[in-house]
Amino acid sequence: MRNEMLNVTDEIKQAISLLRRHLDWDQAVRRLDWLNNKAEDPNLWNDATEAQKLMRERQQLDDSINGVKALEQQLNDNIELIEMGEDEGDEAIIKDAEDALRALRAEANRRQVEAMLSGEADSNDTYVEVHSGAGGTESQDWANILLRMYTRWAERQGFKVEILEMHDGEEAGIKSATILVKGHNAFGWLKTESGVHRLVRISPYDSNARRHTSFSSIWVYPVVDDSINIEVNESDCRIDTYRASGAGGQHVNTTDSAVRITHIPTGIVVSCQQERSQHKNRAKAWDMLRARMYEAELMKREAAANAEAASKSDIGWGHQIRSYVLQPYQLVKDTRTGVESTAPGDVLDGDLNAFMEAALAHRISGKADVAGADLD
Structure with a gap:
C-alpha cells in the first residue's frame, strides 16, 4: 500500500480508537442492550417524560455505536479492495478504494468533532x-x-x-x-x-x-x-x-x-x-x-x-x-x-x-x- 494511504488508514484507526474510548465502548454496548430491553417494556410509557428521555439516549447511543462499526467495516472493506487491486494490477479498483478511504477519513474526523458535542442542549x-x-x-x-x-x-x-x-x-x-x-x-x-x-x-x-x-x-x-x-x-x-x-x-x-x-x-x-x-x-x-x-x-x-x-x-x-x-x-x-x-x-x-x-x-x-x- 502506498505511503499516503498508510497514513490515511492510520488516521482513521486513531479516530476509531478515540471514538471507542470516548464512548467507553463496553459500558456503552451494555447500556444500549439495557435500553433496547427497556423499550420493549409495556409499562415504560406510564411516565412519558422519562420514556422520552430514555428513547433519546437510546437513539444517540445506537447512532454512535453503529457509526463506529460502520467506520470499521468500511475501513476493512477498502483495505481489502486495495490489496485485491494490487494483486490484480487493477489501478481503477485501487483509485476508487483510495478515494473512499480519503472520504472515510473526513467522516471519521467529523464524528470525532460530534463526540465533543456533549453539552446539555x-x-x-x-x-x-x-x-x-x-x-x-x-x-x-x-x-x-x-x-x-x-x-x-x-x-x-x-x-x-x-x-x-x-x-x-x-x-x-x-x-x-x-x-x-x-x-x-x-x-x-x-x-x-x-x-x-x-x-x-x-x-x-x-x-x-x-x-x-x-x-x-x-x-x-x-x-x-x-x-x-x-x-x-x-x-x-x-x-x-x-x-x-x-x-x-x-x-x-x-x-x-x-x-x-x-x-x-x-x-x-x-x-x-x-x-x-x-x-x-x-x-x-x-x-x-x-x-x-x-x-x-x-x-x-x-x-x-x-x-x-x-x-x-x-x-x-x-x-x-x-x-x-x-x-x-x-x-x-x-x-x-x-x-x-x-x-x-x-x-x-x-x-x-x-x-x-x-x-x-x-x-x-x-x-x-x-x-x-x-x-x-
Missing part, C-alpha cells in the same frame, strides 16, 4: 437569527447571502429548515430573519457561529464598481424541549402584533398575524410570522423566548462560551468572527482559529464544516488543533 434543534448591520442595501444583501449559506449548510447535513420570520430590505436582501434548523446536534454544530461576519467585495449596487465592506450578525440559540423548565412571567413581557412581510403567499399581509414578544427585564425580543394564524405564531414566539432565556442561562454557566459577547457587540469593525473577502483576492478566514479557505464560493454555498470543527475544538480545548489549515 447540543443535541437539540436550534434557532438561527440573521441581522444586517449598518450600511443599508449592502449589509442587507449580505444578510440574505448568510441566510442562504446557513440554509445550504443545513440541507447538506440532512437537516430541515423552517423560516419563522423575515423582514425584507428596502431595495434588496433582508433586514433580519429567523430560521429553525431541525436535526440531531443542530445546536451543537451551529453554536460557534454566533457573532459578526464581514464581507469585502465589489458592490453590485455601486455604479462606480467600488469595493465595499459589509457586516451582518448571526445569533444561535437552542430549542428547549419539555424536559427543560424555563419560567417566563407573562407580566414581564410586552406582546405586539403586526402584519407579516416577505414571502408567504397572497394572504401574508392581510391580517395582523405576526407576533413580537419583548421580555422587558432582559430586553430579549423574539418574533414569528411563519403561520397565518396569530395563535400559532404566538405559541411559537413563546417557545423562542423560552429558548433565548435558556440559552442566556447556558452562556452564564459555560465559561468557555464567548459567542454572547461577540454577538452583542457592535455589528462593525473589530468584532467579526470571520471575514469573507471576494475582492481584491479570494479568501475566507476565521479570526478565532486562523482556519482559511481560498474558495469563498464553496463556503457561501454551505461548505462550513471545517470552520465549525475548528471553532468547536477551540472552544473546548482553548485552541484550534487545525489553526492555519488551508482549505482549498
Whole structure:
C-alpha cells in the first residue's frame, strides 16, 4: 500500500480508537442492550417524560455505536479492495478504494468533532437569527447571502429548515430573519457561529464598481424541549402584533398575524410570522423566548462560551468572527482559529464544516488543533 494511504488508514484507526474510548465502548454496548430491553417494556410509557428521555439516549447511543462499526467495516472493506487491486494490477479498483478511504477519513474526523458535542442542549434543534448591520442595501444583501449559506449548510447535513420570520430590505436582501434548523446536534454544530461576519467585495449596487465592506450578525440559540423548565412571567413581557412581510403567499399581509414578544427585564425580543394564524405564531414566539432565556442561562454557566459577547457587540469593525473577502483576492478566514479557505464560493454555498470543527475544538480545548489549515 502506498505511503499516503498508510497514513490515511492510520488516521482513521486513531479516530476509531478515540471514538471507542470516548464512548467507553463496553459500558456503552451494555447500556444500549439495557435500553433496547427497556423499550420493549409495556409499562415504560406510564411516565412519558422519562420514556422520552430514555428513547433519546437510546437513539444517540445506537447512532454512535453503529457509526463506529460502520467506520470499521468500511475501513476493512477498502483495505481489502486495495490489496485485491494490487494483486490484480487493477489501478481503477485501487483509485476508487483510495478515494473512499480519503472520504472515510473526513467522516471519521467529523464524528470525532460530534463526540465533543456533549453539552446539555447540543443535541437539540436550534434557532438561527440573521441581522444586517449598518450600511443599508449592502449589509442587507449580505444578510440574505448568510441566510442562504446557513440554509445550504443545513440541507447538506440532512437537516430541515423552517423560516419563522423575515423582514425584507428596502431595495434588496433582508433586514433580519429567523430560521429553525431541525436535526440531531443542530445546536451543537451551529453554536460557534454566533457573532459578526464581514464581507469585502465589489458592490453590485455601486455604479462606480467600488469595493465595499459589509457586516451582518448571526445569533444561535437552542430549542428547549419539555424536559427543560424555563419560567417566563407573562407580566414581564410586552406582546405586539403586526402584519407579516416577505414571502408567504397572497394572504401574508392581510391580517395582523405576526407576533413580537419583548421580555422587558432582559430586553430579549423574539418574533414569528411563519403561520397565518396569530395563535400559532404566538405559541411559537413563546417557545423562542423560552429558548433565548435558556440559552442566556447556558452562556452564564459555560465559561468557555464567548459567542454572547461577540454577538452583542457592535455589528462593525473589530468584532467579526470571520471575514469573507471576494475582492481584491479570494479568501475566507476565521479570526478565532486562523482556519482559511481560498474558495469563498464553496463556503457561501454551505461548505462550513471545517470552520465549525475548528471553532468547536477551540472552544473546548482553548485552541484550534487545525489553526492555519488551508482549505482549498
